Amino acid sequence: MVSYAHQGTTSSALARLSVDVAQLLGIPRHGYAHLLGLAPEHLNDDLCRTPAATSIRxxxxxxxxxxxxEMSALLAQRSSIGSLGxxxxxITSAPTPLEGIRDASAHFAxxxxxxxxxxLITESGEQVTISHVNEADLTYEAACxxxxxxxxLYQRRLxxxxxxxxxxxxxSLAAKAPRRHHALTELxxxxxxxxxxxxxxxxxxxADLHTPTPHAQPxxxxxLRRHAERTLTNAIALHNWLDLFRAALSCAHEEDAPTxxxxxxxLAVSPRTLQRRLDEHGTTWSSEVEAGRRSHVTRLLHHTDLSIGSVAARSGYADARALRRAVQRWYGTTPAAVRRTGPVTASPGC
Structure with a gap:
């Protein structure tokens, strides 16, 4: 699954877990609440991707x-099934646990x-080894x-x-033996x-991982694989201010025609400041609204059964005819064709 656009970010679900543990340990919020991606509207939005630097901090x-x-054990304890989306x-719905962890590896992004x-998954004779590779620029304790x-987490899900x-x-752990590690023994x-x-x-x-999963359904x-891919495709990676703006614009599109x-x-700024910052990032309000509309319309066509008129109404277009003209300009085809064929590439110059 190609995910280069989202490298440097993690899911908001993983960020929520980190914040949950920080709160349990009584860490003052002023130490991290200001970090990019931890505002409630981003942290609680599964389509937002949190900067990896935020999670690291x-x-x-x-x-x-x-x-x-203890942190390893507490994170695992708080990772109830579904907490990571x-x-x-x-992992839990595949025909066998081994097939599930393979799917999880393929969709790790x-x-x-x-x-x-x-x-990484390695099979050797009667054994299966699951490795976690971490090369982030972390302090030693955090990396461990x-x-x-x-x-x-992998053990729990399996x-x-x-x-x-x-x-x-x-x-096996790439860490020095701690003075006490009873928390790991229990984990x-x-x-x-x-x-x-x-x-x-x-x-x-x-043999333990080849056992049929009791609740697997043909x-x-x-x-689930398609859903994971679609979620990543539609996600908004928060790398900088422009990403924050686009996340806010996306929310506005979901609620009503954005202004x-x-x-x-x-974004807690004046309209004039917003326009100036967009100019500094080499874009404009009108072009961002157009791009936002295109994403919003495409999501509605792909993932709902709404009529073309209803999609138009929910996207700020006067009527279905105006929507058809916009889709023709973007994709060189009709809304019905976009819905039928799935994601397509925008025409040159759009």
Missing amino acids: VAELTTVYAPWT VWDYL AVADTATDNL AIRGYALG GEAAGRRIVPLHV YGTRTIEFEAPSSSITFLA GLSAV LTAVARR
């Missing part, structure tokens, strides 16, 4: 208040920053916490897929933990 703050071993269900993190959490707890054969359910390993991984008996995995004044109010 929250993780680093958290390890100041708790040992990395459709990515969770890719739906939750993590694949520029720095990856989930994330690696420890990731392995615990157990939920199998309908029973699956105890690993072996756990993984084993004392067979190797520290100072070259990479972080968790190894299972292959065709459901394919539906300069209303979007400026969302």
